[in-house]
Amino acid sequence: MKLLTDNQIKYVLFHLLQHWQANEEVLNRFYFVDKNDFSSYKNSIIFSLSxxxxxxxxxxxVLNKTIPILFPCEKKAENQLFEMDSAGNLLFKHDYLKSAFYFLSGIQETxxxxxxxxxxxxxxVSIQKQLACCTIPVVNYYFEIILQGLEMFCQHHKISFNRKYLFDNFGFFLSHDIDQTKFFHYRETAHKLKQLLGLSPLNYSRKLTLNLFIKGLFYLINPFRGKDPWWNFDEMITLEKRLGIRSAFYFLRKERGSIGSRYLFSNRKIKKLVKTLENNDFETGLHATFFSADNNEIMMHQTKEFSSxxxxxxxxxxxxxxxxxHPKTFRLHEKAGFRYDTSLAFVEHEGYRNGYCYPFHPYDVENDRMFYIWEIPLIMMEQSILHYRKLDFAGLEEAAFALIEEARKFGGMFSLLWHNSxxxxxxxxxxxxxxxQLLEKIVGKNPEIFTGKKLIEKLC
Ligand SMILES: [Zn+2]
Structure with missing residues (x-):
């Protein structure tokens, strides 16, 4: 990455304006400078470019947190983030814009x-792993530095300065990916037999696998069988309604050759479930299939099918x-007409794949333009903690509340994906x-609760 382009600078400023009620008087004094000679400037705001x-x-x-600044401009850092000089200029010492762009745009992925x-x-291989900053919304901290600088400049020049927050406290977005709805599906039961025969790796102990295989067999042959444990939507809806939560459910159609998709949109029970969710103010959306991520035809087909x-x-x-x-899948989403995506998390670790606890527009680096579509960052998936990181429930709760504290600092958001399975x-x-209890405790922190659809309405 060389110097940021004009479009890239505008892109970062667009997101800065989510935090500040900008006024022209201040914006007109912005200069973006790639030299160290500021002698010709007066009463200006100078962003150093790297x-x-x-x-x-x-x-x-910054705010008592150690933050990595990716593109410093003065290598012999004077332990200073910005300063006012004798000519009334505000000088930002490092390239916070490029550092923010690096995270926000997802350029590391290309x-x-x-x-x-x-x-x-x-x-x-991510920068988050390398710098151990996955659970820090670094971009929010970069904007905090800029806002503190602007506040100082405005005080000095007696100009009003007002911050903006998306939420008074923090926002909470709960969602569910409905991959499968039959724990005792004959394929699941057959798979357990394969595991017992040593033909496939075990998910849990042999004893539990055997127990579940036998339960599965009885379930399948019993004409009076009860409810399948993965058909747990009444319980999920009742719990959320009791707590005043309305979440989003994303539905996945069956796809040949891909793992973990089992039903069709037209399935009678699924259709009824979608209706029930909609009637109760929950959101329903598309959980797009494995092969749709880089295939326009598949993406279009299942979007149209969902709609019809x-x-x-x-x-x-x-x-x-x-x-x-990145960025191809976003192009497919835009073509298909989606208002937002909410896929961007690391599978293996909770936190911020783009370093930001606010919704944002992704960037099409190849065409040097901001996408229209919004990204609502996925901040925690239960699978990342319990399966990939092998933490227990207490570890999950601790991680969730640490991320909620970050959201509260900035009036930002916390999102949680929990599978029905x-x-x-x-x-x-x-x-x-x-x-x-986890949901109760989150609600006890007094968040503003929203679905993806409601959040996009609030943003536009
Ligand atoms: Zn899925």
Whole structure:
């Protein structure tokens, strides 16, 4: 990355304006300067631009947190983030705009070819892993530095300065990916037999696998069988309604050759469920299939199918397995007419794939333009903590509340994805009580609760 282009600077400023009630008097004094000679400026606001191609992070403490600044301009840092000089100028000492752009635009995902087994950009090669900053909304801290500088400038020049917050406290967005609805599907039961025969790796102990295989067999042959443990939507709806939550449910159609998709949109029970959710003010959206992430035809087909079966175009989308190609998948989303995506998280770690706890527009680096579509960042998926990081429920709760504290600092948001398939007592004893208490505790922190659709309405 060389100097930021004009479009890239405008892009970062667009997001800065989510935090500040800008006035022309101040904006007209903005200058973007790639030299160290500021002698010709007076009463101006000078953003130093870095020409460095490579990241060369230095650390600063901002709001008592150690933050890496990716593109410092003065290598012998004077331990200063900005200063007012004798000519009434405000000088930003480092390139906060380029540092913010780096995270927000997702450019790191186009700069490396390393991918995991199913083509995803892996946490293990990310700058977040390298700098141990995945759970810090770094871009919010960069904007904080700029806002503190602007506030000082405005005080000095007796100009009014007002901040803006998206939420008074913080926003909470709960969502569910409905991959599967039958725990005792004959394929699941057959898979357990394969595991017992040593033909497939075990998910849990042999004893539990055997137990579930037998339960599955009895379930399948019993004509009076009860409800399947993955058909748990009444319980989910009742719990959320009791707590005043309305969440978003993303539906995944069956796709040949891809794992974990089992039903069709036209399935009678699914159609009824979608209707019930809509009638109760929940949001329903598309959980786009594995192969849709880089295939326009597939993306278009399932979007149209969703619209025709359920009688409405979905506002939001999330990719199955969070399989996402930057920037291609966003182009497909825009073409298909989505208002927002909410796929951007690292599968392997909770936190901020784009360093920001606000909704944002992604950037099309290849065409040097901001996408129209919004991204509502996915900040925590239960799977990342419990499966990939192998933490327990207490670890999940601690991680969630640390992220909520970050959101509260900036009037930002916390989002949580919880799969209906991870609410089975057979597999995860105690999960239902834990999950209900977790939601209760989050609601107890007094967030503004929204669906993706409602949030986009608030933003536009
Ligand atoms: Zn999925």
């Amino acid at each position: 020409e460095d191609e490579n990241i060369c992070p230095i650390e600063f403490s 700069e490396t070819k390393e991918r995991d087994a199913i083509g995803r950009f892996p946490y293990s 079966v359920y009688g409405k175009m979905p506002h939001g989308i999330r990719q199955h397995f969070l399989r996402f190609f 991870r609410l089975t007592e057979y597999e995860y004893p105690g999960v239902n009580i834990f999950y209900a």
